[in-house]
Amino acid sequence: MTLSQLSTPLTKDQAYALVDAVMAREDIAITASAHENEDTGEWVFEATCDSAPDVEAFNRIARETLGGNVSFAVEAIDPTVNWVAKSLEGLQPVVAGGFYVHGSHEEHPAPSGLTAIRIDAAQAFGTGHHETTTGCLEAIDRALKRKRFRAMLDMGTGTGVLAIALAKRTHLPVLASDIDPIAVTTTVENARDNGVGRYIIAIEATGLDHRQIAAGAPYDMVVANILAGPLVSLAPGMRKVTAIGATVILSGILNTQANRVISAYSQQGIVLRQRIVKKEWTTLVLERV
Structure with missing residues (x-):
C-alpha cells in the first residue's frame, strides 16, 4: 500500500x-x-x-x-x-469519569479507586486523550451510577476503550463494532490485555443493519463516538435497536453541530438528557422515550 x-x-x-x-x-x-x-x-x-x-x-x-x-x-x-503509534508514544495517563487510561509504558500503578484501562497507541482511534473520548467516559460513569444495563453496544469502537470501560464496570457482554477491520483486531487485543476478552464481541460492521447488531437488540445502552454526519444518518436506525428508556451516548460532535444531532434524534423519540462540553467538542447523553 x-x-x-x-x-x-x-x-x-x-x-x-x-x-x-x-x-x-x-x-x-x-x-x-x-x-x-x-x-x-x-x-x-x-x-x-x-x-x-x-x-x-x-x-x-x-x-x-x-x-x-x-x-x-x-x-x-x-x-x-506506524505514524499513528509514533505520534502517540509517551502520552501521559488520562483520568476521566473514574477511569484511568494509560499506555503500557506507564510505570506507576493506577491511583486507588480508579478503574485502570491499558490502551497503547495503535492504528485506531481512542487512547482516552481526545475530548470526545473523555466526554464519553464521564457520561458512561454517570450512567452506570444511575442504573444497571444488560444489553450494550459500542459503535465505532476504535481501540475498544469505551467497550472495555463498560465491560470492566459491569462484567457483562458488550458488542463492539467498527467499519475498520484494524480497529476490530485492535479491540480484541485490548480487551484481552485488559482482562475482559470474554465479555467483548468485536465485529466489522457499517451502520446498524448488521445481523449481529440486530440479533442483540434491543439495547439499553449505546455509545457511538464517531462524527456528526454519520450520527445524524444513524438516528432512525438507533430508534429501531434501542429499548424504551435506553441511554444513548453520542460524541465526535463539534459544539456547532450539536443542535443538528439533537434535533435528528429528538424526531426519533430519543431526547437530550445531558450535554458535556469539552473545548470545541460536545458529548450528548440521550434517552429513548
Whole structure:
C-alpha cells in the first residue's frame, strides 16, 4: 500500500469543518484530522490516503464546505512506520469519569479507586486523550451510577476503550463494532490485555443493519463516538435497536453541530438528557422515550 498525506493550513473552525466533510465520505481518505502547530499556532488540516489522493475531489469538498479554493500539499508516507503509534508514544495517563487510561509504558500503578484501562497507541482511534473520548467516559460513569444495563453496544469502537470501560464496570457482554477491520483486531487485543476478552464481541460492521447488531437488540445502552454526519444518518436506525428508556451516548460532535444531532434524534423519540462540553467538542447523553 502506498500511503500519502494531503494537508493545508486553515483556521481551526475551517479545519474541523473540512475533517467532518471528508470523513463523511468513505472513498476519499483513510482518516482526516485537524491539529495546531505548537511552534506557529497555525491550524492544519491533514488527510491520509491509501494511494495518490484525488486532489480535485478534495478541492470540490473544500469549495462546498468552506466556500472557496484551498491549496493542498501532498507528500508520500513511509509505509513501514506506524505514524499513528509514533505520534502517540509517551502520552501521559488520562483520568476521566473514574477511569484511568494509560499506555503500557506507564510505570506507576493506577491511583486507588480508579478503574485502570491499558490502551497503547495503535492504528485506531481512542487512547482516552481526545475530548470526545473523555466526554464519553464521564457520561458512561454517570450512567452506570444511575442504573444497571444488560444489553450494550459500542459503535465505532476504535481501540475498544469505551467497550472495555463498560465491560470492566459491569462484567457483562458488550458488542463492539467498527467499519475498520484494524480497529476490530485492535479491540480484541485490548480487551484481552485488559482482562475482559470474554465479555467483548468485536465485529466489522457499517451502520446498524448488521445481523449481529440486530440479533442483540434491543439495547439499553449505546455509545457511538464517531462524527456528526454519520450520527445524524444513524438516528432512525438507533430508534429501531434501542429499548424504551435506553441511554444513548453520542460524541465526535463539534459544539456547532450539536443542535443538528439533537434535533435528528429528538424526531426519533430519543431526547437530550445531558450535554458535556469539552473545548470545541460536545458529548450528548440521550434517552429513548
